[in-house]
Amino acid sequence: MEFIDYYKVLGISKNATEGDIKKAYRKLARKHHPDLNPDNEEAEKNFKKINEANEVLSNKEKRKKYDQYGKDWQHADEFEKQKQQQRQHSRQNPGGAGGFNGGQSNEDFSDFFESMFGGQQGNFNSSRQNARFRGQDYNASLTLNLTDTLTTEKQTLTVNNKKIRITIPAGIEDEQTIKIAGYGGPGVNNGPAGNLFIKFMVQNNTEFTREGANLYKTIEVPLxxxxxxxxxxxxxxxxxxxxxxxPETQNGTKVKLSGKGLPKYKKENQFGDLYITYQVKIPTNLTKEQKELFEALAATNL
Amino acid sequence: MDTQLIHLNDFCTSYEIEITFITELYNYDIIELKSVDDHQFIPLEELPKVEKMVRLHQDLNINIEGLEAVHQLLERNSAMQEELRLLKQKLNRLDAI
Structure with missing residues (x-):
C-alpha cells in the first residue's frame, strides 16, 4: 500500500495554515470538479484525491494523526491482507459478459486513507461521492464489430450482478453512448435510481471506410x-x-451506390450509401508487344 | 407515457437546499420545472442537470449568474465534442485514401 503525501496533492508545505489548505483545495477543486470536466476520468480521479487530502488536512485530529504516523502507518500490512481477501472473494463472483467492461469503482477513498481513518466517513464536502437523492450513474463500455451493427441486436449484460437485457439499435456509431434509464445505483430518500451509460466501441472489421452511415472504398480498374x-x-x-x-472513365471517378451503406441509427429501413472511387491502374512490366501497341497509340498523339 | 415528476420539496429536503434556489435556476432558464395544481415538480430527465447545478453551487460556491455561464459553456462544450467526433470520422476516412 502506497503512502500518499496529502501536502503534495494540494501543493502546499507541511506547515500550511488552515487558510492555505482551504485556498489550495478550492483552487484545485474548481479545476478538477467532475461536473466541469465531463467524460474526463483523470479529472474525476484527481478530484477524489484532492477531496481525500482536504478531508485529512482540514480536520485537526486527522491531520495530527497523519503527521505523526503517516509515513510508516503500522496497521498497513494487516489492512492489506484483509483487502486482498476481499478481492479474492469478489473474483469468485465475477460479473460482466464477453467484451463488456461494466460497473464502476465505488472506492472513493484510497486504501491508505481507509487503513488509517476507517471506511467511508461520509462527510466530504462534495456531494458526489454518495448519492443524496438520485442514485449514482454507472458507466460501462461495450466493444462490437462493425458487422454486428448491421441489424438491431438484443444482448444480455451483467452489471453489478444485475442482468440487463439491452437493445443495440442497428447503425450505432463508434464512441456513441446509450442511456439505460434506472439501471444505475439506487436512490436515497425516495429518489429515483441512477442511469447506466454504455459507450460503444465499434471496431471496423471490414475493408470499407466509414463516415456516419456512409461507406467508402477505392477500387482499382484496369487501364x-x-x-x-x-x-x-x-x-x-x-x-x-x-x-x-x-468508357473513358477518369481516374478518381466516384460512383454512388444508393442504400448500400450502413443502416441509419434509429431510422428503420433507411440506409446510407456506398461510394466507390475508381483508381485507374497504370500497367507495369509490359511485354514487348504491349509496349509496341502503346508506341503506336503515342504516334496518334494520344 | 407521462414523465415521472419529482416533487420540489422532496428534492430540496434531500439536498438540504432552499426551494428558491431551484426556482431561480428555472427563472434563469438553466433548468425546466413543471407546475401541476400549484405544485412545482422536476421532470425526471431534468434531474441530472438540476443535481449538477446544485453540486457546483454547494461544492464550489458558484452563484446563479456563474451557473448560467457554466451551463452555457458546458452546452457549447458538448456540441463541440460531437462535432469533434464527426470530424475525426471524416479525417479517418480521408486518411484512408
Whole structure:
C-alpha cells in the first residue's frame, strides 16, 4: 500500500495554515470538479484525491494523526491482507459478459486513507461521492464489430450482478453512448435510481471506410477497362454487385451506390450509401508487344 | 407515457437546499420545472442537470449568474465534442485514401 503525501496533492508545505489548505483545495477543486470536466476520468480521479487530502488536512485530529504516523502507518500490512481477501472473494463472483467492461469503482477513498481513518466517513464536502437523492450513474463500455451493427441486436449484460437485457439499435456509431434509464445505483430518500451509460466501441472489421452511415472504398480498374468501358464486380456488405464502368472513365471517378451503406441509427429501413472511387491502374512490366501497341497509340498523339 | 415528476420539496429536503434556489435556476432558464395544481415538480430527465447545478453551487460556491455561464459553456462544450467526433470520422476516412 502506497503512502500518499496529502501536502503534495494540494501543493502546499507541511506547515500550511488552515487558510492555505482551504485556498489550495478550492483552487484545485474548481479545476478538477467532475461536473466541469465531463467524460474526463483523470479529472474525476484527481478530484477524489484532492477531496481525500482536504478531508485529512482540514480536520485537526486527522491531520495530527497523519503527521505523526503517516509515513510508516503500522496497521498497513494487516489492512492489506484483509483487502486482498476481499478481492479474492469478489473474483469468485465475477460479473460482466464477453467484451463488456461494466460497473464502476465505488472506492472513493484510497486504501491508505481507509487503513488509517476507517471506511467511508461520509462527510466530504462534495456531494458526489454518495448519492443524496438520485442514485449514482454507472458507466460501462461495450466493444462490437462493425458487422454486428448491421441489424438491431438484443444482448444480455451483467452489471453489478444485475442482468440487463439491452437493445443495440442497428447503425450505432463508434464512441456513441446509450442511456439505460434506472439501471444505475439506487436512490436515497425516495429518489429515483441512477442511469447506466454504455459507450460503444465499434471496431471496423471490414475493408470499407466509414463516415456516419456512409461507406467508402477505392477500387482499382484496369487501364483498358477505364478507356473502353466494361463490367466489374465488387463486394458490398450485403453481397456482390456488378458495376458498369463507362468508357473513358477518369481516374478518381466516384460512383454512388444508393442504400448500400450502413443502416441509419434509429431510422428503420433507411440506409446510407456506398461510394466507390475508381483508381485507374497504370500497367507495369509490359511485354514487348504491349509496349509496341502503346508506341503506336503515342504516334496518334494520344 | 407521462414523465415521472419529482416533487420540489422532496428534492430540496434531500439536498438540504432552499426551494428558491431551484426556482431561480428555472427563472434563469438553466433548468425546466413543471407546475401541476400549484405544485412545482422536476421532470425526471431534468434531474441530472438540476443535481449538477446544485453540486457546483454547494461544492464550489458558484452563484446563479456563474451557473448560467457554466451551463452555457458546458452546452457549447458538448456540441463541440460531437462535432469533434464527426470530424475525426471524416479525417479517418480521408486518411484512408
Amino acid at each position: 483498358t477497362k477505364a478507356i473502353l468501358g466494361g463490367d466489374i464486380t465488387i463486394d458490398t456488405l450485403t453481397g456482390k454487385v456488378k458495376l458498369k464502368v463507362k
